[in-house]
Amino acid sequence: MGLALSGPPRPDPAAILARIRTVAHHWSDQQVEGLNNLGIELVSGIASFEAPNQVVVKPSNGEADIPLKADAVIIATGSVPFFPPNLKPDGKRILAPRFASHLEALPEDIIVIGAGATGSEFTYLFNRVGVKVTWLVDPHGVLPAFAPAAGQFLAETLARRGVHLAANQVADRLEADETGVTVTTSSGAQYRAAMVFVAIGRFPDLSRLNLTAVGLPVPAGQTMPTDNFGRSPIPAIYAVGDAAGAPMLANRAMAQAWVAGRHAAGVETPPFRSETVIHAIYTEPQAAQVGRVTGEDLQTVRLAFTAGLKAHLLPEGAGLFELAYDRDRRVAGGVAVGPHAADALAPVALAIQMGASLGDMAAVQGAHPTVSELAFMAARSV
CATH class of the missing domain: 1.20.5 (Single alpha-helices involved in coiled-coils or other helix-helix interfaces)
Structure with missing residues (x-):
């Protein structure tokens, strides 16, 4: 292992x-x-459009092109990383996620640029395996898409474990040599380590699809517009997952694909609801969020993970759990940081889908001891 x-x-x-x-x-x-x-x-190969209902595939084995026709085409081409000109990886000392699987030896120290999902996960990973980590975090902070309490909790935990968090630092350029890499920030500060890991964003991978042939030119780095069934402005063309834009999550892609596939096949299906998708960050502690957790119409209730017995049975049980609800006391969202945080939010996602109230959740007793109890305990504490 x-x-x-x-x-x-x-x-x-x-x-x-x-x-x-x-x-x-x-x-x-x-x-x-x-x-x-x-x-x-x-059919394995690279596909591109010739018409809204027709694509041609260039096989990966070099054989003749394969034309395909269909009543509907679903685009699920994923995403590619974004790198400013001065922050491009070289695969040697300047790394990106796609190079991580080729890293046969650990560096003594590393600088991580980026504090979203990928940056946070790799900061945790490098720290966990004994690499000295300097984490450059821009003014948006750690996990900017999450409630502030989540990013703060994760940042403080990793800092206690030895991660050097350099706040409000925007990497401007990288200079690699035979012994390491120097990072210069927009403020003029400099940091140096044996390697640098860059994870600052991704955008949909649509460049090879020849979308202009169907009247859907999408500029590089931008997203194809879709409705809640995944349909583009061209009715026969759908887009799901990273190809449909952020947040770029595997479970979001699966949910969108289920809706788009059924809709394209003419099967009655409910529309995709982004507010029921749990956004999970696989660090330790894990961080997760679902639905709406901030807004003038919302109130929140917070519990420590240690409010439940399960946290006391784990090696590291510290964490926080917040449940958000609206003026009608309907469950609106939740955020959790702690062991199995994403699992703790599963009841909240279902409550949002069903339009459940705090009273509905309060009436349920989860299995004891489990982290899923926290959602029901939070509802009873209001």
Whole structure:
């Protein structure tokens, strides 16, 4: 599982990466098997539009192009990272997420640029495996898409574990040499480490689709407009997942794909509701958020994770849980930071979908001891 046990336990990067690759391959094979069992034909290659109902695929094996026609086309091409000209990775000392799987040896120290989901997760990861981390965080703070309390809790926890958080620092340029990388910020401050990891944003990967052929030119870095069924302005064309814009989450993509696929097939389906999608950050402690958690029409109630017994049974049980509700006492959202935070918000997501009230949630007793109890406990505390 990635630990060398001769002497004190220490990370084994090669073993960790091998484990990641094994799990990834098995999961990919499982998805392909599921598609095959449904009778779905898989065509491998790069697709581009010739008309709203027609695409041509350039096979990855170099064979002749394959024309395909359909009543509907669903775009799910994912996203690509964004790098300003002065912050581009080289795959050697200046890294990005796509290079992480090739990192066979850990650096002594590293600078992480970016404090969104990916930046936070890799800051946690490098710190956890013993790398000295300097985290450059711009004025938007840690996890800017989350309630402020969540980012603050995570930042303080990682700082206690040895992460050097450099607040209000915007990386301006990188200079790499044979021994390391120097980062110069917009304020003129300089930081140096053996490596730099850049994770400052992504945008939809639509550049190879020839969208101009169907009257849908989307400038680089911008998002294709879609409705709550995933339809673009061209009725036969849908977009889901990262291709449909932020927030770029796997579970959001799955929810959108379920709606778009059914709608395209003519099956009655409810529209996609973004407020029911849990946004999870896989750090330790985990952070998660769902629905609306701020607004003049909302009130919140907060519990410590230790309000439930489960936190006392875990090695690290500290955390916070907030439940938001509107003037009609309908559940509006929640935020959690702590062990299994995303699981703790599952009842909140369902409550939002069902239009449940605080009273509805208060009447439910979750399994004891579990983190899912916190949502019901919070409702009873109002």
